[in-house]
Amino acid sequence: MKNFIKTLIIPLLILFIRPMGLTVNQSIVLAALFLTVTWWTFGTIKKSYASLFLLAMFTLFGQTPGLLVFDFLLSETMLIIIFSYIF
Numbered sequence: 001m002k003n004f005i006k007t008l009i010i011p012l013l014i015l016f017i018r019p020m021g022l023t024v025n026q027s028i029v030l031a032a033l034f035l036t037v038t039w040w041t042f043g044t045i046k047k048s049y050a051s052l053f054l055l056a057m058f059t060l061f062g063q064t065p066g067l068l069v070f071d072f073l074l075s076e077t078m079l080i081i082i083f084s085y086i087f
Contacts, residue, residue, distance in 0.1 A: 003044050011035040025061045032057035 011031035018027045036054040039045050059066045072078055 003042055007035060007038045007042065007044055010038075025063065028061040029057060032061075 011034050014031040014034060015027055018024070022030065032054055036050045039050040040047055055069065058064065058069045062069065
């Protein structure tokens with residue numbers, strides 16, 4: 001629980017400070033990206049839950065259409081990710 005709270009410090013600062021003149025939605029996406037990377041790095045929560053959280057934040061607060069966010073599932077990059085995970 002302590003690690004989880006520690007991982008929230010910098011994303012909360014990003015939300016409140018909004019660096020580089022970011023809008024609210026842009027700062028939410030940046031904070032979510034940073035939070036997800038720290039969760040992956042420190043193993044705070046499972047990677048699949050962190051990934052779903054990040055995809056949800058991209059879909060809800062990003063300015064990219066939802067279809068484009070999930071379009072990577074059908075791309076060649078996804079095959080590379082799957083094969084690198086398996087082998």
